[in-house]
Amino acid sequence: MIIEERSLVIIGAGPAGLAAAVKAKKKGMEDVLLLERDNQLGGILKQCIHNGFGLHIFKEELTGPEFALRYIRKISEMGIEYKLDTMVISIDENKNITTVNPQDGLRIYKAGAIILAMGCRERPRGALRIPGTNPSGIFSAGTAQRFVNIEGMKPGKTAVILGSGDIGLIMARRMTLEGMKVKAVCEIMPHPGGLTRNIVQCLEDFDIPLKLSHTVTQIHGRTRLEGVTISRVDENYRPIEGTEQYIKCDTLLLSVGLIPENELAEEAGVLLDPATKGALVNQNLETSVDGIYACGNVLHVHDLVDYVALEAERAAESAVRRLKGKSESGTKRISVIPGNGVRYTVPQFIDKGSKDEKIKIYFRSGSILKSVRVNAVCKGKTIYSKKFKRLVPAEMEYIKIPTEDLKGSKVLIEAVEK
Amino acid sequence: MSDTVKKYDIIVIGAGVVGGLIARSLSFYDADICLVDKHMDSAMGASGANSGIVHGGYDAKPGSLKARFNILGTSMMEETCKMLGVPYKNTGSLVIAFGSDDEKELDRLYENGIAGGIEGLELIDGEEARKLEPALNPTVTKALWSKTAGVVSPYKLNISAVENAVVNGVDFLRETMVTGITLEENGFLVTTDKGPLTTRVIINCAGIYADEISAMAGDGFFNLTPRKGEYLLMDRSEGGLVSRVIFQPPSEKGKGVLVMTTVDGNLLIGPDANIAESKEDNSTHASSLEYVYQTALKTCSKIRLDKVITSFAGLRATPDTGDFIIGESSKVPGFYNVAGIESPGLSSAPAIAEHVADEVGKMLGGLELKEKYTKTIDSHEFFRDMTIEEKENAIRENPGHGRIVCRCENVTEAEVIESIRRPAGARTVDGVKRRTRAGMGRCQGGFCLPTVIDILSRELDVDKEEILKGDGGSYILAGRNR
Numbered sequence: 001m002i003i004e005e006r007s008l009v010i011i012g013a014g015p016a017g018l019a020a021a022v023k024a025k026k027k028g029m030e031d032v033l034l035l036e037r038d039n040q041l042g043g044i045l046k047q048c049i050h051n052g053f054g055l056h057i058f059k060e061e062l063t064g065p066e067f068a069l070r071y072i073r074k075i076s077e078m079g080i081e082y083k084l085d086t087m088v089i090s091i092d093e094n095k096n097i098t099t100v101n102p103q104d105g106l107r108i109y110k111a112g113a114i115i116l117a118m119g120c121r122e123r124p125r126g127a128l129r130i131p132g133t134n135p136s137g138i139f140s141a142g143t144a145q146r147f148v149n150i151e152g153m154k155p156g157k158t159a160v161i162l163g164s165g166d167i168g169l170i171m172a173r174r175m176t177l178e179g180m181k182v183k184a185v186c187e188i189m190p191h192p193g194g195l196t197r198n199i200v201q202c203l204e205d206f207d208i209p210l211k212l213s214h215t216v217t218q219i220h221g222r223t224r225l226e227g228v229t230i231s232r233v234d235e236n237y238r239p240i241e242g243t244e245q246y247i248k249c250d251t252l253l254l255s256v257g258l259i260p261e262n263e264l265a266e267e268a269g270v271l272l273d274p275a276t277k278g279a280l281v282n283q284n285l286e287t288s289v290d291g292i293y294a295c296g297n298v299l300h301v302h303d304l305v306d307y308v309a310l311e312a313e314r315a316a317e318s319a320v321r322r323l324k325g326k327s328e329s330g331t332k333r334i335s336v337i338p339g340n341g342v343r344y345t346v347p348q349f350i351d352k353g354s355k356d357e358k359i360k361i362y363f364r365s366g367s368i369l370k371s372v373r374v375n376a377v378c379k380g381k382t383i384y385s386k387k388f389k390r391l392v393p394a395e396m397e398y399i400k401i402p403t404e405d406l407k408g409s410k411v412l413i414e415a416v417e418k
Numbered sequence: 419m420s421d422t423v424k425k426y427d428i429i430v431i432g433a434g435v436v437g438g439l440i441a442r443s444l445s446f447y448d449a450d451i452c453l454v455d456k457h458m459d460s461a462m463g464a465s466g467a468n469s470g471i472v473h474g475g476y477d478a479k480p481g482s483l484k485a486r487f488n489i490l491g492t493s494m495m496e497e498t499c500k501m502l503g504v505p506y507k508n509t510g511s512l513v514i515a516f517g518s519d520d521e522k523e524l525d526r527l528y529e530n531g532i533a534g535g536i537e538g539l540e541l542i543d544g545e546e547a548r549k550l551e552p553a554l555n556p557t558v559t560k561a562l563w564s565k566t567a568g569v570v571s572p573y574k575l576n577i578s579a580v581e582n583a584v585v586n587g588v589d590f591l592r593e594t595m596v597t598g599i600t601l602e603e604n605g606f607l608v609t610t611d612k613g614p615l616t617t618r619v620i621i622n623c624a625g626i627y628a629d630e631i632s633a634m635a636g637d638g639f640f641n642l643t644p645r646k647g648e649y650l651l652m653d654r655s656e657g658g659l660v661s662r663v664i665f666q667p668p669s670e671k672g673k674g675v676l677v678m679t680t681v682d683g684n685l686l687i688g689p690d691a692n693i694a695e696s697k698e699d700n701s702t703h704a705s706s707l708e709y710v711y712q713t714a715l716k717t718c719s720k721i722r723l724d725k726v727i728t729s730f731a732g733l734r735a736t737p738d739t740g741d742f743i744i745g746e747s748s749k750v751p752g753f754y755n756v757a758g759i760e761s762p763g764l765s766s767a768p769a770i771a772e773h774v775a776d777e778v779g780k781m782l783g784g785l786e787l788k789e790k791y792t793k794t795i796d797s798h799e800f801f802r803d804m805t806i807e808e809k810e811n812a813i814r815e816n817p818g819h820g821r822i823v824c825r826c827e828n829v830t831e832a833e834v835i836e837s838i839r840r841p842a843g844a845r846t847v848d849g850v851k852r853r854t855r856a857g858m859g860r861c862q863g864g865f866c867l868p869t870v871i872d873i874l875s876r877e878l879d880v881d882k883e884e885i886l887k888g889d890g891g892s893y894i895l896a897g898r899n900r
Binding site: 101 | 650651655698700702703704706707723726727728729806809810813814817818819820821822825828861862863865868882886887889890891892893894895896897899900
């Protein structure tokens with residue numbers, strides 16, 4: 001078998017992988033290899049034909065394929081090497097990447113550094129344990145999106161959507177435009193899962209009812225889906241008896257959460273954060289395995305693709321610094337702990353010895369919070385504080401904390417309502 | 419009668435694991451055989467939704483058909499699976515006790531097993547049980563260890579048996595529902611929704627519908643009750659939590675909730691037992707799944723609900739006679755029942771098949787072995803399980819192995835295509851799934867479904883909207899965008 005030594009190998013050519021590859025090359029890294037399992041570059045952006053991408057990076061509104069194309073053009077202009085139809089089947093802690101490809105067969109790349117950019121997958125019905133029969137007509141929202149936008153095929157005639165994640169909301173509009181009737185979007189939480197702009201533009205503009213604190217409690221139909229029972233849930237998300245309502249539909253879309261695809265990373269010994277289901281990283285986005293970096297939705301699920309690309313650029317810069325022997329990861333490690341009101345933070349660690357004066361801590365709140373201060377607390381002392389009018393779990397926020405005030409072994413990030 | 423009516427020596431009704439293995443055993447002999455099933459594929463009933471266990475055979479009443487065929491079938495299972503390229507593991511099983519009442523039940527089972535001549539039985543204390551299975555809870559006080567028990571892929575055994583039968587010349591008629599049986603001189607006229615067939619002998623392997631088929635023939639001396647069992651299947655990351663099949667003490671409802679690692683490496687818990695609403699009722703219920711989970715926690719507290727990838731239900735065909743019903747009808751000569759094959763039916767199936775082939779052969783005045791037949795199918799390992807060298811060779815021989823379709827289970831495009839092209843091959847998404855495992859992993863087909871539909875549509879030369887998930891009516895796509 002061929003074993004090839006490479007400097008930087010990036011796994012996944014969605015927005016994260018593409019942005020990382022371009023940035024690494026710009027930073028002077030000559031040997032960059034991008035691996036993609038699909039037969040085209042772009043990842044899931046290919047099927048996101050709606051607009052709303054690129055506002056932060058390109059200062060204009062692009063569709064998903066347009067956003068991807070900006071990077072793909074740079075990839076070819078800069079002569080960055082990539083391999084399509086190439087599936088990584090294992091990664092080990094020594095950064096050996098085993099790949100399968102129809103032309104090359106099995107090949108191992110021995111990498112100087114790896115950037116994980118594999119994205120995420122959707123939670124399936126089974127993971128929710130929705131009881132009932134097992135008919136056709138139940139799709140994860142992204143799968144339905146691929147059918148409609150890539151294959152040009154409709155999944156059904158009448159639909160109910162479970163979960164108000166962004167893909168579900170986008171698909172509510174998309175299916176309506178294709179002539180399907182979307183009867184309801186059910187959300188188990190008391191607040192929407194997706195961006196406010198999507199609630200307005202995809203549901204309200206089309207008079208699609210959003211049923212908060214509701215979930216699907218039974219699936220009906222023997223061969224094809226015939227309907228679903230939905231129920232209101234209590235504050236512990238348990239269905240309330242007597243609130244059942246039958247909705248006739250032939251299609252159920254699930255937009256109930258995304259799971260970073262970290263099975264390969266775990267094989268390499270990368271430790272995961274139970275809250276993000278992504279790698280534990282330091283401020284350089286380096287994982288617990290030396291020389292393996294993570295960015296994009298494989299690290300934590302993002303709300304905007306622009307943020308994915310920006311994060312990927314940071315991962316690329318770190319990897320390039322390391323490969324050029326300028327890595328500054330110190331030995332002293334400070335844990336970033338999500339406190340009151342904060343569901344998770346990225347990074348989860350800060351390695352002392354960073355030359356950065358300030359470090360960006362991304363976070364999400366656990367619930368909707370109004371007029372709060374987000375504090376960074378070290379040894380009982382608030383070293384940084386910022387006011388937020390509103391925090392919602394669907395939107396990622398960040399604070400920049402000063403490195404010089406970091407003392408002790410941990411810093412607590414908490415959201416305090418006034 | 420028109421000349422076009424096909425004349426068979428034997429019609430086997432029902433292509434479940436029992437019907438499939440019987441058709442295979444008979445296919446070695448010189449006879450015209452037809453296997454009919456109303457479904458799109460084999461393994462669509464109980465054979466496709468059960469625990470996949472090869473039982474030790476200690477709990478059936480000595481002298482019963484269940485005991486006799488269980489013991490024999492279990493001893494034949496490894497060899498049968500080898501011939502048919504079916505995953506099988508001799509894992510052994512434990513029945514565990516939580517205190518003195520349960521321990522008495524274990525003693526009874528042990529005595530029962532010894533009386534029935536079961537080998538490889540041993541009573542061990544809780545400490546020894548935890549040495550074998552460290553994940554068992556500290557509350558386990560004693561265990562009955564059955565060393566001959568194992569795990570098998572039930573649907574693979576079923577599908578491969580049917581394939582073997584078809585290779586030996588058996589006609590496999592899918593989507594063909596038997597609607598009537600009329601006695602004729604020298605046999606039967608079997609009417610189906612696809613036209614009439616004639617045969618000298620009928621073997622009734624119609625699973626949960628075997629009582630209705632029997633009544634159709636004027637036999638009808640038994641009734642079957644569908645008893646539902648619900649399961650939770652967990653991610654492969656949880657497989658190996660236990661390495662043997664772990665039963666709780668049996669009750670009047672059945673063998674109780676078990677915890678096991680399937681032959682494919684997933685953790686499986688279940689089943690419960692409740693009377694189903696109908697013979698078509700494969701629905702799961704929140705209360706049943708909760709019961710299964712809570713009960714399994716008694717065995718092992720480390721079972722994680724957040725690792726569940728799917729849940730499913732299967733129907734047991736419980737007869738009102740208390741035992742398997744195997745034999746020629748006393749009322750209708752030439753009509754042979756193989757009915758009420760609930761647990762330990764899968765374990766018993768290889769032995770039942772040989773016995774029935776033998777008996778039916780005699781009914782037909784003795785059958786000669788064919789000049790040319792095979793007992794094996796041309797199978798190879800899953801790409802996923804190959805060594806690095808084997809994978810390299812596989813891709814060199816067929817570059818389609820270099821294209822992974824199902825990322826969770828590492829199923830290649832070549833494997834999907836082959837599953838369709840094989841004799842009695844896949845026609846549906848579920849058919850591909852059961853043959854290759856594409857879509858059985860943690861994303862449950864989210865990524866590979868469009869590709870599998872693509873390949874099916876190409877291979878079967880039909881439009882994508884005609885591709886079905888399982889049975890007729892289970893279309894996946896409703897047509898082109900407007």
